[in-house]
Amino acid sequence: MSKSIALSLVLAASLGLAACGSHTENAANNAANAAENASNAADNAMNAAMNAADNAANAASNATNNVANAM
Template sequence: MSKSIALSLVFAASLGLAACSGGSENAANVADNAAENAANAADNAMMAAENAAANASNAADNAANAADNAAANAM
């Protein structure tokens, strides 16, 4: 949902900037670049979320390993 809102806002802003420039080819380039930037930002956000989840999983595994090591060393 937020990705579509962000893409809509970027597209509207790029059209506004393109309208001021006066060139239709330039307007198309601005719109293409804005759309690509928004898609890249969405991809980066997804990768950051996946990395955060992996880091949390690794931290849990590390805590379990530390507990296992402490129990083994206590014997």
């Protein structure tokens, strides 16, 4: 949800700056790229956290299996 809000704000700012001329068009594109990069970084962080949680769950399962196999 925050990703869509951020992109909406960037698009609104981009349209406002695009009306001012080509120099500001580059600034608008840079702002849009920065927002996209931030969004991608957030997605990557979320994926890393999910992978870490999966790895922890797998480690717990492996430990349980090792105890069961040792009996």
